[in-house]
Amino acid sequence: MQFIENLRLAITSILANKMRSILTMLGIIIGISAVIMITTIGTSIQKTLVNTFNSMGSMNYFEVYTSWNYSEEDFGLTYTDNSEDRLSVEMLNQLVEQYPEYFYLNLSDDVGSFPLNNWKKQQISVNVSSITNFENLDDFPFVRGRGINQNDGNGLKQVMNVSTLFVEQYFPAGTNPIGQTVSTEIGDFVIVGVFELPDYYVKQMYNEGQQDIDKVTPVYIPYDTARHLLEKEQEPLYYADVYYYPEQDIDMLENLLNNYFQEIYKDKPYVQIEVFNMQSELGMINTVINVITIAISVIAAISLIVGGVGVMNIMLVSITERTKEIGVRKALGARNSAILAQFVVEAILLCLIGGIIGILLGVAGGVGIGFIAKFMVNQFYPEYAGMFKITIQPSIPAMLIAVIFSILTGVFFGYYPANKAAKLNPIDALRYD
Amino acid sequence: MNKPVIQMQNVIKRYYIGQPNELQILNGISLEIHEHEFVSIVGQSGSGKSTLMNIIGALDRPTEGTYHLNGVDVSTLDDDELSYIRNQEIGFVFQTFNLISRTNALKNVEMPMMYAGLSRKKRLERAKELLALVDMSERATHQPNELSGGQKQRVAIARAMANHPSILLADEPTGALDSKTGHKIMDLFHKLHQEEGTTIILITHSSELAEETERMITISDGNIIADTGGENNAVH
Numbered sequence: 001m002q003f004i005e006n007l008r009l010a011i012t013s014i015l016a017n018k019m020r021s022i023l024t025m026l027g028i029i030i031g032i033s034a035v036i037m038i039t040t041i042g043t044s045i046q047k048t049l050v051n052t053f054n055s056m057g058s059m060n061y062f063e064v065y066t067s068w069n070y071s072e073e074d075f076g077l078t079y080t081d082n083s084e085d086r087l088s089v090e091m092l093n094q095l096v097e098q099y100p101e102y103f104y105l106n107l108s109d110d111v112g113s114f115p116l117n118n119w120k121k122q123q124i125s126v127n128v129s130s131i132t133n134f135e136n137l138d139d140f141p142f143v144r145g146r147g148i149n150q151n152d153g154n155g156l157k158q159v160m161n162v163s164t165l166f167v168e169q170y171f172p173a174g175t176n177p178i179g180q181t182v183s184t185e186i187g188d189f190v191i192v193g194v195f196e197l198p199d200y201y202v203k204q205m206y207n208e209g210q211q212d213i214d215k216v217t218p219v220y221i222p223y224d225t226a227r228h229l230l231e232k233e234q235e236p237l238y239y240a241d242v243y244y245y246p247e248q249d250i251d252m253l254e255n256l257l258n259n260y261f262q263e264i265y266k267d268k269p270y271v272q273i274e275v276f277n278m279q280s281e282l283g284m285i286n287t288v289i290n291v292i293t294i295a296i297s298v299i300a301a302i303s304l305i306v307g308g309v310g311v312m313n314i315m316l317v318s319i320t321e322r323t324k325e326i327g328v329r330k331a332l333g334a335r336n337s338a339i340l341a342q343f344v345v346e347a348i349l350l351c352l353i354g355g356i357i358g359i360l361l362g363v364a365g366g367v368g369i370g371f372i373a374k375f376m377v378n379q380f381y382p383e384y385a386g387m388f389k390i391t392i393q394p395s396i397p398a399m400l401i402a403v404i405f406s407i408l409t410g411v412f413f414g415y416y417p418a419n420k421a422a423k424l425n426p427i428d429a430l431r432y433d
Numbered sequence: 434m435n436k437p438v439i440q441m442q443n444v445i446k447r448y449y450i451g452q453p454n455e456l457q458i459l460n461g462i463s464l465e466i467h468e469h470e471f472v473s474i475v476g477q478s479g480s481g482k483s484t485l486m487n488i489i490g491a492l493d494r495p496t497e498g499t500y501h502l503n504g505v506d507v508s509t510l511d512d513d514e515l516s517y518i519r520n521q522e523i524g525f526v527f528q529t530f531n532l533i534s535r536t537n538a539l540k541n542v543e544m545p546m547m548y549a550g551l552s553r554k555k556r557l558e559r560a561k562e563l564l565a566l567v568d569m570s571e572r573a574t575h576q577p578n579e580l581s582g583g584q585k586q587r588v589a590i591a592r593a594m595a596n597h598p599s600i601l602l603a604d605e606p607t608g609a610l611d612s613k614t615g616h617k618i619m620d621l622f623h624k625l626h627q628e629e630g631t632t633i634i635l636i637t638h639s640s641e642l643a644e645e646t647e648r649m650i651t652i653s654d655g656n657i658i659a660d661t662g663g664e665n666n667a668v669h
Contacts, residue, residue, distance in 0.1 A: 005547055012535055328531040331492065332592070333520020333548040335513050426492050430531070 002338065003345070010346035013318065014353070021350060024314040027307025028354030028409065029361065032402045034300035036362025037369070039398035042293030044370050044391060046286050051389035053282055055200060060246055061106075062257055063276040064092075065239030069269075085271045086236035095242065095260055102253055104243050106133045107223045111230070113216065114184050118170045125216040126166065128184065130226030134161050134193075139201075145178045145193030152192075153224030160189035161220040163197050169213055182219075186229045189221055203386040250280050297398070304405065307354070308413035315347050315417035326421050327429025340422040347414020348407055355406025362402075363394045435468035438599050438632055439489060444498035446484050446655075458484045460655040461498065466600075466634065471626045473635040473643035476652035483604075485652065486636045490525060490602050491518045503599050520548050524593030526603035530585040532577040538564065538588045539573045545595040563591035566629075567621060583614035590621060594631070601625070601633045607642065619645060 014021045053059060066086045089107065096103050111128035118124055134140070135147035143164060152159050160182060162170075167177045177191045197217075206215050227233050244253050254275055261273035319326070326339055370392035378385045446459040458481045466472055476482035487493040488500060491507050492515075500507045502522055510518065519525075532541050542560040551559075564570050567587040577585055586606060593601055603622070607615030619642065625631045635646055643649045651659035 002547070002550075016535055324531065325533055328527075328533065329544070329548075330516065331490070331519060331525045331531075332545045333516050333596075335516045335548070337513075338548060427487050430492075430527075 002341065006342050006345040007349065009342055010349040013346055014350060020314065021353075024310050024350060025307075025354030025357065027303060027310045028351050028406060029307075029358040031301060031303035031307050032355045032358025032406060033362035033365065034303065035297045036359050036394070036398055036402055037365040038296045038300060039293055039395040040363060040366025040393070041369060042289055043393050043395040043398075044366070046289055047391040047393045048389060049282060049285060051391050052387065053278060055387070055389050059278045059282075061241040061243040061277075062254065063239060063278075064242055064257065064261070064273050065276075066237075066271065067274045068271050084236070085268060086238065087240060087273055088236045089240075091261075091264060092237075092240055092242065095257075098260070099256065102244055102248060102256065104245070105240070106131065106243055107237075107240055108132070109223065109226065111186070111221065111226050114186075116170065116182065116184065119172050122213060124166075124169045124213060126162075126184075126219045127216050128186075128226075129218060129220050130223040131220050132223040134195075134220050139198045140195040141198075142193055142195045145191070147193050147195075148220055148222050153222040156225050156228050157222060158187055158189045158225060158229075159192045159222065161193045161195060162191055163195055163217050163219070165197055165212065165215060166217040166219060167194055169215075169217065186226075200386055250277060250283075254280065301405070304409055308351075308409040311347055311350055311410065312413040312417060314350075315343060315414055316420070318346075319343065319417050319421045322421075323424065323429050323432040326424050327426050327432065330424070330426035331430060336422040339424075340418045343418030343421050344411060344414045347418065348410030351406045351410035351414075352403070355402055355409075358406075359399050359402055363399075366394060367392050435470070437465050437467050438470075438503055439464065439466040440499075440501040441465070441488075441495075442499045444485075444488060444495040444500055446481075446488065446493070447496045450496070458655050459488075459495070462652075462655075462657060463498075464650070464657065466632070468599075468632055469626075469630050470648060471622070471633045471635070471646045472648045472650060473637060473646040474650045474652060475637060475640055475643045477638060480652045481655040482636055482638075482652045486602065486604055486634075489600075489634065490523050491515045516548075520545055521596055522599045524590075524595070524598035524601045526586070526589055526593050526601065526606045528605040528608040530577075530582070530589045530609070532580075532585055532588060532592075534577055537574050537576055538569060538580070538591075541577070541588055542592045542595055545592060549596050559595065560591075563594055564588070566594070566625075567591045581614075582610050583617060586610065586614075586618050587621065590618075590625070594625070594629075599632060601631050602636070603633065604636045605638070606635070608637075 064087060092105055092107070096105055108129055108131040111130050113125055113127050115123050115125050131148060132153055133147070133149050135149050145161075148159060148161055151157075162177065162182070167175070170182070171177055171180065177194055180191050181188050182191060227235070242257065244250075254277060257275045261275070265272050329339060370390070374390045374392075377388055377390065441462055441464040443461045443463055444459055445457065445461050448456045448458065462485060474482050474485065484493070488495055488507075489502075491502065491510075494508050494510075494515075498508070502518065505518065507515070507518060525531075532538075533544065536544075539557070539560050542563050543556040546556040546559060561570070561573065564573050567590055569584060569587045569591065572580060572584060572588075577588075580588065590601075590606075593603075601622075606622070607618050610618060622633055622635070623645075626633055633646075635642065637643055640649075646662075648660070648662040650657055
């Protein structure tokens with residue numbers, strides 16, 4: 001009851017001096033809006049990065065690649081690229097045998113682009129890739145048949161996965177492609193599955209207005225089959241992706257990999273296997289952005305102190321102006337605590353309104369900058385526009401903290417003046433003119 | 434004889450105690466005021482009547498002596514207890530009205546009841562009743578700056594009556610009004626005294642106004658020098 005009365009009094013008092021109240025709030029508004037704008041930009045950058053990486057496919061793999069550490073003057077003199085030093089399929093298979101609970105492989109390679117003749121004897125092109133396992137890839141949804149798997153490779157089967165676009169190019173309309181044979185330069189392959197090309201792939205690979213018949217489509221064959229047909233079974237690798245099962249300690253796995261390869265390469269100081277993981281890289285980037293956001297926010301929050309002092313100043317003025325009113329209230333039976341509450345509530349309300357205006361302005365500013373960034377990317381780098389998933393996201397925790405901070409500013413800077421009012425001697429206050 | 438509301442025994446008030454400019458304002462006032470009395474306290478400025486009023490009104494404590502208000506020894510109470518006494522036992526009427534600005538008449542009258550913790554409904558009911566008593570019902574929603582001096586004082590009197598106080602303590606209530614309006618306010622006091630049985634203490638420097646009351650206590654240099662018209666005179 002008393003609280004509602006105090007709120008009503010505070011609103012009356014703030015409205016009675018609108019201009020003064022707004023000027024008083026200005027410090028709080030600027031401080032809070034700066035913090036909110038910075039955090040909005042920070043969280044938007046993080047969200048954009050995560051969404052962009054996620055849209056590139058799953059990230060639960062380590063990229064491992066061969067790296068030479070000879071110095072420039074040694075180049076070509078003391079070392080020649082000895083293919084035995086490079087990463088081999090055997091090393092990777094042994095790794096998976098050693099840690100089957102952590103890792104699995106899904107090796108892939110570019111085989112090459114080949115021209116093909118379709119049923120109308122028109123020439124089309126395909127881009128052949130080899131892959132161990134083409135099942136369960138989220139971004140290439142299967143509409144028919146099955147994906148290539150390890151068994152196909154083990155049996156050196158000549159099977160193929162093609163896209164719906166390829167089916168349209170290659171076969172007469174209405175043909176069931178499953179079981180049909182496609183003849184290429186490296187052999188004949190039976191189609192066992194048809195997948196849909198994801199939107200981002202289409203946007204990235206093909207120009208607008210390009211004829212469907214001219215589009216080069218990706219097709220997949222088993223990894224081991226490809227190596228066998230190309231007689232490259234013993235050829236070492238430059239790099240490979242080592243996948244890990246979800247929900248594992250990435251740092252631990254990274255150490256495991258590093259140790260595994262260091263053991264193999266311990267006698268070869270000039271060559272090593274590097275391990276790279278996008279997830280841990282992204283985690284580091286996020287940490288850096290967080291630190292920067294917090295640091296700038298703290299600097300911006302200093303203006304809250306200035307704002308708070310402004311509030312304190314105005315509250316002192318207000319109390320001096322209303323000394324007589326305080327005296328009358330005390331004569332009518334107001335306890336010290338009632339007067340204290342009245343003025344603290346007024347200070348809190350002043351800060352809270354300032355804080356809320358600040359949050360609204362900050363979100364508007366942050367979102368505005370986000371839209372400008374999005375517009376600029378679309379305008380000047382349209383080729384990347386499809387790849388960057390620009391996400392604008394105001395930070396909800398930052399807003400909650402801002403509200404709490406506004407209230408605390410009100411309590412902290414309102415308490416001293418309010419206490420001064422509460423302690424006024426009623427006789428002196430009544431006599432005050 | 435009615436029961437005593439105010440009992441003062443040898444009340445002394447000093448300021449700047451222990452300092453070279455120590456000042457004694459009241460030199461041992463003994464006084465008894467009973468229920469339903471209409472008393473005036475008269476004195477020149479500097480006579481000590483304001484100090485006496487502050488003590489009667491529980492705004493201040495006596496330095497020495499005892500002051501019982503409705504049997505409660507006020508001189509021993511702390512600030513919050515004094516606030517409670519002022520809220521429940523005293524109705525202040527000031528020379529300059531002292532209505533809270535930007536707050537309408539009704540809300541002004543509700544204020545002492547708000548500090549007493551009454552519910553909104555009860556407050557509103559009582560405030561309307563009081564405004565009717567002082568003939569201000571039609572101005573209930575007016576802000577103080579929309580009221581004349583006399584009207585403000587009527588609202589102030591209604592406010593003073595809010596919590597059924599034991600005494601209505603009026604400090605020069607007509608001092609800021611023209612004589613015609615002043616008379617109307619005095620008529621209102623008489624009406625409250627006669628019809629409601631309110632105990633009224635009127636503090637004034639005007640002996641003309643004091644003549645209108647039943648009992649007149651005259652103060653000079655911190656002493657009661659005369660006490661006339663009462664049903665029983667002060668204990669000297």
